Amino acid sequence: MNVGNLALVLGLASNITAPPAYFLWAQGRADLRGTARLFTGLLTLAVVGASAFHMRNILTHQFQYEYINNFSDRSLPTLLLMSTFWGGQSGSLLLWSTWSVLFGLVLIWGLRRSSWEPYVLTPYLLVTLCITGITLAAGPFRTLSETPLDGRGLNPLLQNYWMAIHPPILFTGFTTMAGPFAFAVAALWRRDYDGWVRLAQPWTLLAWACLGAGLALGGFWAYESLGWGGFWGWDPVENSSLVPWLFASALLHGLVLQGARGSLKRGNLALAILGYLMVVYSTFLTRSGLWGQVSIHSFVELGLMRYLVAYLAVFASLGFGMLAWRWQTIGRRVLYSHVLSREFGLLISIGLFVIIALIVGIGTSMPVISMLPGFTSQVIVDLGFYGPTVAPFGFLLVVTMAVGPLLGWQRSKYGSLRNVLKWPAILTGITLFAALLLNIIYPVALLFIAAAVFAAATNAVVIRRLWRAGPLKLGGYLSHIGVGLLLVGIVGTSLYKQTAALQLTQDTPQQVFGRQFVFRGMVVPEADPLKRRAVEIEVIDPQAGSTWTAHASYYIFEKTGQLVQHPAIESGLWSDLYLAVSQYDPAPQLAPGLLQLIRETPQAIAGYLLTFKQFELPNREAMLQGQGPVVVEAVIEVLAPDGTLSVVKPALRVDENGVPSSEPVKLSGEATALLALVDPARQTAIVKVAGVDLSTVKPDDLKGRVFVEVSREPGIKFAWGGFILGVLGGLLALLRRWRESRPMVDVLPTPAPTPGSPNNRPLLQPGVAQIVPANTEVP
Amino acid sequence: MASIAVEDIRTGSAGRKLGLKPVQWLMVGIIALALGFGGWSMSGSLARTVTIEEAKQSSGTIQVFGYLYSKGAYDEQLNWTFDIQDSTGASIKVVHATKPGNFDDAISVAATGKFNQAKNVFEADQLLVKCPSKYQEQQ
Structure with missing residues (x-):
């Protein structure tokens, strides 16, 4: 048993002891107060200790732990290395457990002079008991029988x-x-x-x-x-x-x-x-x-x-x-x-x-409900269900949010409301007019925008009225304004998002959304500290006369062979331009006659269709024992211009001195193919074809292609702004209520x-x- | 206040029986309406998980699951197409508007959508790509 498990078991033992002590205290045994607090303290100490131990192991690369081997490696920078703590299931449970015991202390501290402490801590410690127990069951400290030299690394999407x-x-x-x-x-x-x-x-x-x-x-x-x-x-x-x-x-x-x-x-x-x-x-x-x-x-x-x-x-x-x-x-x-x-x-x-x-x-x-008897097969809900079903209730909620804060607790008169609602109504009218000018004519969009602006404005009126009462009282209304902004963002990004799929050939411009898109090639952007390969696309806006050079990361994560893509975003106040590259096809020919063959992808040259099937190692046995030359054969299926199908196996041979050599193989007629380069990791082969009419090679055959999703996300900044305002309002209200509760x-x-x-x-x-x-x- | 008193008298006997006040009746009504609307909306968006053979006979929205059978390619309209095969050996061509981000690492796909009898393709509006990667999770 290692230190981590020991700490968790000790924590669990304290956690089993503490709730009965609190329970008895609540039932009148006030003498147990010290015991109850002591065991809660011990629990906290043990779980925090286990976490500290886990973090130390992560930072010092203790790969004998299964978890650390699975989610971390030596290449990660410190911040990401620390994040691997919660990168996997059992680690995130340990984080949850740690937070739970720490907030338990906050609870005790807040209630220390109140008669509520034992009543609240008894159920709360049952919660920590469950979480800590599940953490132990999930086993963040399980060890491997052998210590690997390096871990398997964090999923690149999480990096x-x-x-x-x-x-x-x-x-x-x-x-x-x-x-x-x-x-x-x-x-x-x-x-x-x-x-x-x-x-x-x-x-x-x-x-x-x-x-x-x-x-x-x-x-x-x-x-x-x-x-x-x-x-x-x-x-x-x-x-x-x-x-x-x-x-x-x-x-x-x-x-x-x-x-x-x-x-x-x-x-x-x-x-x-x-x-x-x-x-x-x-x-x-x-x-x-x-x-x-x-x-x-x-x-x-x-x-x-x-x-x-x-x-x-x-x-x-x-x-x-x-x-x-x-x-x-x-x-x-x-x-x-x-x-x-x-x-x-x-x-x-x-x-x-x-x-x-x-x-x-x-x-x-x-999916869970359909596991009950009465369902014949698993049932899922189409994602199209949520938006339209939630929308009407969301609308009612915003209307309530607009009017509610203005009302008195018991009763308000329509007349006085009318007075207050004048300015919000005017503002809403102006917004609607502006929206119509922007060609927003879809009734649902107008309805939601109007409700959102109206709600934000009425809450601003309340804030103005309460201004002198101090900032702490404004939290809720600030959050309401945030919700209004968020709603405008939701309307923009859900109803007015424009998307276009483009197939861009290198250096060949294409027009969409009034802009010109040119794929320039694969580059390693200077600005990227991680030196990841990226697709470079030039976006020219002729109206503004500006050019944006977009870099969308597109690279293979070596450790897992996983393809990683990140979008490129041109950020604007009213709308973002969003480029997501879904596929990059390298140029079919690097030079006339020089073919880059990708597995199972047919490539044409001068009437021949070549399909690279796989690599073969004819003298694998000898190679494994370190004897004889390294020989790699590329198995290629050839469809000749006359319709005959054949299989050729051009070979690349590397002798004892590391000198590569390769013999051309006959395709049909005069045509020959020579294996120039192999990349077993990416399963690609470069083949030089000779003896054919290279004048038929089109210029486009020497160019790469990318498939890009281009979209415009109007109002997304409103959504982010709304989120920030909403959370800030919540924190203000938290401050106020925390003061009031003490x-x-x-x-x-x-x-x-x-x-x-x-x-x-x-x-x-x-x-x-x-x-x-x-x-x-x-x- | 007078209007309240009137309301109370009017609904008094009925309200007493079930112990509900007018406001509560309103709430019950709203919730009933909401449940009705939600149920109606859901009945139109439920998708059963079926085998590929069943999918080819069906007309409504369904989910099929299968192992990737071809590498996938863009068609003329720049839609992403690929074939999947299930454990019975039946296969189906799937068309989706975009290529999912992690498609190149995928081994199997769950597609939700409708089967188009005329074109003999499964038109998916939702794809879930499963990768062979070791256990990884995202929060």
């Missing part, structure tokens, strides 16, 4: 600086979603259905911001590096992070509603529990291998399925069991029924978030209300009502 940023942020989101879950379970346990709201708010916001940032960064990574074009593809892995984010959004609004009005107590508890279950469920989906035929992301079942199912079952029964048990004792406050109230707006938005989450969640789960007033568990009189509870919790910003009411 990107985003790899250092995106997963840690996403896992912070997954981890912090456990916070609201733990608070909800604690609330049910101590029957304090309002006190948890204030405490769970910063955690919900942190999870929301991190999941949102994770989604955005993932989209940006795919756009910038993978050449998908666009930032969202409704891929199951993307969807499975979107669903928890949607639940976090719903919970966020629900907590604001309960904090201010005391309503939606049951709903919020259910949302907090469901939100975390969605995180576990999506982990289960992405790591179970069930999506083998559905997702671009290739995940393989590593035997973790049963653990994940158990994990899901335990927390579903814990959460919903507690909720069902306490259901009747949770006091209700009658919802205010006026349609023009902030309360109603929040309620509608929560409903819409849940509906969208259900649409995406059920669609993504269809200093913690130590309240002992409130006595349970008698189940018979749930409606007799006070309408507003006195301590909570102060949060309502009085000046948000419509005058």
